[in-house]
Structures are given as C-alpha cells and as structure tokens.
Amino acid sequence: MFKKRHVLTMREFSRDEIDSVIELASSLEPYARGKKSSMLEGKILALLFFEPSTRTRMSFETAMKRLGGSTINLGSAEASSVAKGESLADTIRVIGGYADAIVIRHPKEGSARLASEFSPVPVLNAGDGAGHHPTQTLLDLYTIKKESNLDDLSIALVGDLKYGRTVHSLAYALSLYGADISLVSPPALRMPEAIKADLSSKGTHVYETSDLTEVIEQIDVLYMTRIQRERFPDPLEYQKVARSYRLTPEFLAEAKKTLIVMHPLPRVDEITPAVDSTPNARYFHQSFYGVPIRMALLKLLMGGDND
Ligand code: NCD
Secondary structure (H helix, E strand, C coil), X not given: CCCCCCECCHHXXXXXXXXXXXXXXXXXXXXXXXXXXXXXXXXXXEEEEXXXXXXXXXXXXXXXXXXCCEEEECCCHHHCHHHXXXXXXXXXXXXXXXXXXXXXXXXXXXXXXXXXXXXXXCEEEEEECCCCCHHHHHHHHHHHHHHCCCXXXXXXXXCCCCCCHHHHHHHHHHHCCCCEEEEECCHHHCCCHXXXXXXXXXCCEEEEECCHHHXXXXXXXXXXXXXXXXXXXXXXXXXXXXXXXXXXXXHHCCCCCCCEEECCCCCCCCECHHHHHCCCECHHHHHHHHHHHHHHHHHHHHCCCCC
C-alpha cells in the first residue's frame, strides 16, 4: 500500500492509512527508545534541508539510524552545487540515484511535489514554505491518540494559521476524524479560505475567533503555534502580531483538567516556560513521537516485503 509512494500532503491519506501508520509507530516505540534493529540495514535516506530544522531533520536521522539504515546530508545549500545554480530538478535526479528515499524541506510551496516529479525514489515533504508538513501531522495525531483521545475531539489551533504549515496539514487530517475545530488567530493570520472550504466539505464543525478565552473551557487539545516571522513580506506587519498569544499556567486554570497542550516547536514566547511543569504540557513528548512516526513511514516506504 505504501511502498515507493511519495508523502507530500495529508490529502493522499485515508483515515485507515493514518491509523495503520499510527499502529505501526506504536509497535516501533521500543526501537525509538534504543532497542536494536536492522530493519532498514543497507538503506540510505537523503536529507535535503533548505530551511532551518532541528526536530524534523534530527528525528528523521534518528529514526533511520535506529532502524539500522544510514543517512546522507546535502548540508547547507551554500556548501552544495545549489550555490552554483543547479536546479532542484537536477539535484533531485542525482540524489535519487544515491538514496532509497529523499526528505526535503524547502521555502517554496509546491517544491516537494516538484521534487517528486523528478525523483526515482519516494519523496517525503518535511515542509514546503507555508504549504504542508504531513509528517508533523502524523506525529501530532499520534500524540493526540497517545496522550488524549482522537475520537470526539475538541481542539483549538492557535496562532499563525495563515503561514503555519503544520496547522494547514493538521486541520485537514482532523476533519477525517470528525473533530470540532476552533481556529484562534489574529484577524490578519486567519486560516486560508481554501482549507476552510475543505473542512466544511467534510462536514467539520469550525469556529473562528481571535480570543482564546472564548474556547479554553471546552477544548481537549490546545495546539499552539509560532508566528512565522520568516514568511512575512513586511517586518512591520510581523511586529503588529508578534506577541498575540502567551500561554501561562494561570490561563490554563480555566481549562479542563485533562487538557493537553501541544506545539510543533520551536516556541518563541507563545508558551511561557512555567507551563512546562504543568500536567497539561505535552510538547516535549510530541517532539519525541516524531521518531516512532518517522520510523513507521520509513519502514513502510523502504522496508523489505517480509519485515
Ligand atoms: C514547524 C515547521 O517547521 O513548520 N517546526 C517543526 O517542524 N517542528 C513549526 C515552526 O517552525 O514554527
């Protein structure tokens, strides 16, 4: 079902497929925690990051190595032939001859899809500009399943819903699970109309507001995001919305006891460090879950038939 296919957006996933990735990730958790494995021995994963990354890059690398495979790295664009003017298409054709799969993060929307058109091996989109971030969504769903409940979920997506690719992918995937979604953002950073249209076509109940206090009492998951400074055409526009939300333990007192707080990270100042020690914080668990989820994807895309 998964072999040799690209992972570009959540639109390519059915709910059954997502559930099967989650189930596999759960069975691979012991390996994510250090149990030895040679499932991907002899396989090579190429990492092409044209934008900064800590978690996504390093959890892909960890996932591959923990399964016995290895990684090759483009390094910085400046250190590669991209700096000589090589096109993305040529870069991908060449690297596709070295590796068994390619992970790409790039500032331009649609770049992972373009890469997939030239790649002889599976391409995994690790973020294309303000577009999509499907592997983050899979780990987000995994976190919700492990730490809360994916059924009958009420969730608030908070912060930069315009430029944030994690929330674009996540909102779509949540619509497959019948979640109630509150979209909480400054008016200038609302969720794009196209994604809202997708949500309503799936019958998803969506509520839009700029005021988190309106929904804090009823939600099960609070998904905070960073205002995506690097995507603003005008730095003054960024300054106007920079400190729109700031989650504190006092604010969480209004929420359900069982509420979990998530964040794809990195955070800037939207969650104060004091929240880290509350029983609600799950964002560091979430970043760990990137390892088993990416292990599951890599195994599905590259693993042998009998594994
Ligand atoms: C996110 C991203 O790169 O879109 N980070 C991540 O992959 N964990 C979120 C962000 O940068 O704000």
